[in-house]
Amino acid sequence: MSQTTTQSKFHDTGYKELFSYPEMVQALIEGFLPKYISGLLDFSTLTPHSGNYITPLLDEVIEDVVWSAQMEYEGQRYELYLHLLIEFQSTVDSSMPLRMLHYSAEFYRTLTKNGKVPKGGPYPPVLPLVLYNGSRPWRTPTNMLDQIQSIPSCLRPYQPTLEYILIDESRYSDADLQRVQNPISGVFSIENAQDKEQLKQAVYRLVDLVKADANKERLDQLLTIWIKRYLQRQGVKGNIEQLESLVEEKTMLAENMEKWRNDAKLEGKLEQAIQMVKDFNLSVKEVAEKYQLPLNELMERLKQNERAGKD
Numbered sequence: 001m002s003q004t005t006t007q008s009k010f011h012d013t014g015y016k017e018l019f020s021y022p023e024m025v026q027a028l029i030e031g032f033l034p035k036y037i038s039g040l041l042d043f044s045t046l047t048p049h050s051g052n053y054i055t056p057l058l059d060e061v062i063e064d065v066v067w068s069a070q071m072e073y074e075g076q077r078y079e080l081y082l083h084l085l086i087e088f089q090s091t092v093d094s095s096m097p098l099r100m101l102h103y104s105a106e107f108y109r110t111l112t113k114n115g116k117v118p119k120g121g122p123y124p125p126v127l128p129l130v131l132y133n134g135s136r137p138w139r140t141p142t143n144m145l146d147q148i149q150s151i152p153s154c155l156r157p158y159q160p161t162l163e164y165i166l167i168d169e170s171r172y173s174d175a176d177l178q179r180v181q182n183p184i185s186g187v188f189s190i191e192n193a194q195d196k197e198q199l200k201q202a203v204y205r206l207v208d209l210v211k212a213d214a215n216k217e218r219l220d221q222l223l224t225i226w227i228k229r230y231l232q233r234q235g236v237k238g239n240i241e242q243l244e245s246l247v248e249e250k251t252m253l254a255e256n257m258e259k260w261r262n263d264a265k266l267e268g269k270l271e272q273a274i275q276m277v278k279d280f281n282l283s284v285k286e287v288a289e290k291y292q293l294p295l296n297e298l299m300e301r302l303k304q305n306e307r308a309g310k311d
Contacts, residue, residue, distance in 0.1 A: 014229025015086045015131070018187070019065045021222055022046040023215070025082070027182040028131075032167050037127070041080070045070040049081070064103070068124075081126045083107065092136055097144040100128050101162045128164035133191060138168045174198075183209050183219060187226065196258035203254040207247050220247045227253070235264030269293055270301050277302065 018024050026043045049066040065084040070077055083103065087093065104126055111117045117124070132138050141147055145161040169188045177185040177192075186206030193199035210219045224246045231240050238260075243249060273291045276282060284302065288295045 014226050014233065016065055017229070018222065018226050019084060019086075020048065022048075022067075023219070024184065024222065025065075025067055025084075027184040028084075028167070029082075031180040031182045031184055033129075033165060040071040040073055042070040042072070066107070079124050081107070081124055082129065083126055084129045084131060087130055087132045087134070092132075092134060092138050092140055094140050096130060096140050097142070097147050097162065097164075100130070100164045101144050101160055104128060104162060128162065130164050130166050132166060132168045133170075135170060137170070138166060142166050178205075181209065181212075183213070183223060185209075187223070190230065199258045199261075200254040203246075203250055203257065207250045210247055216247070220245055231257070231260065234261050235268055236260040237264070237267075266293075270298065273298055274302060274305060 019028065022043070025046060029038045029041065029043075046067055046069045049068060065086070067082045067084075068079050069082065071080045072078075085100070085103065087096070093099070107126065108117075108123050111123070112119045142165070143161060143163045145151075145156075145159055148159050151159055169191050172185075172188055172192070174189065174192070177189050183206065186202065186209045189202035189205055190199065193202045206223065210216050210223060213219045224243060227246055228240050228243055243253075246253070269291045270293065273287045273293055276287050276290070277284060284299055285295060287293075288298045291298075
């Protein structure tokens with residue numbers, strides 16, 4: 001398994017686990033969905049639904065989480081299904097509208113197959129959400145209809161259409177996240193931090209949000225698990241699993257996380273460079289320049305590998 005795939009799976013595991021708790025789902029919805037939707041939901045009725053509705057069309061870097069909640073609109077009560085797809089590829093997937101359409105159809109098929117709803121309906125309403133963490137701006141349409149070529153007005157009513165809500169972490173500025181006073185905004189702050197000072201402030205801010213919460217002990221536990229997954233995804237090695245409390249160990253984390261990230265990035269580049277030298281018989285100097293690595297450090301690592309191979 002490649003380093004990229006491994007990091008994606010760590011990331012997916014961290015977020016899927018995070019959103020397996022109702023308070024985190026509520027924080028995501030209240031902080032990052034339109035108020036005209038979040039204000040209608042009864043969060044006390046949040047119910048998780050196990051099972052994986054991903055089909056072969058949706059590849060392995062996608063993770064899904066499904067919850068339902070009661071909502072009230074114009075005097076009527078509805079059971080709304082929330083589909084959260086967690087997308088952590090480094091590049092934007094231009095086929096996402098088609099994938100979401102396929103995903104929702106598969107979800108309804110599964111409900112009818114399991115006898116949850118009659119084959120002829122009525123089907124419950126769904127709210128598709130895509131949480132995106134990539135560094136490139138998301139430019140793919142959020143509606144399947146917008147990806148169909150120019151449509152004559154007489155044919156428009158017959159075209160497939162499905163709109164999903166996009167939550168693109170990188171689009172939120174630090175000021176945007178500061179205005180959302182809940183733990184998910186703190187998580188996004190850590191994800192978006194670009195240097196040591198930003199990362200330090202993001203850690204302290206997340207800890208403050210935890211300490212201000214009525215269920216701070218439980219929240220500390222959940223976010224400590226996420227921090228461990230985050231560090232694993234960054235390639236950080238060591239005794240990460242010994243981390244017991246984000247709140248109690250905030251200073252150590254704030255002071256060291258950027259160094260750990262940089263060390264892990266350097267280690268990853270060194271491993272790639274060594275493999276490049278071995279596979280393509282390139283000069284060490286050429287590879288060092290390509291990966292922007294100190295020549296002496298790359299040469300030393302190559303010598304260490306040679307010695308280890310002889311032992």
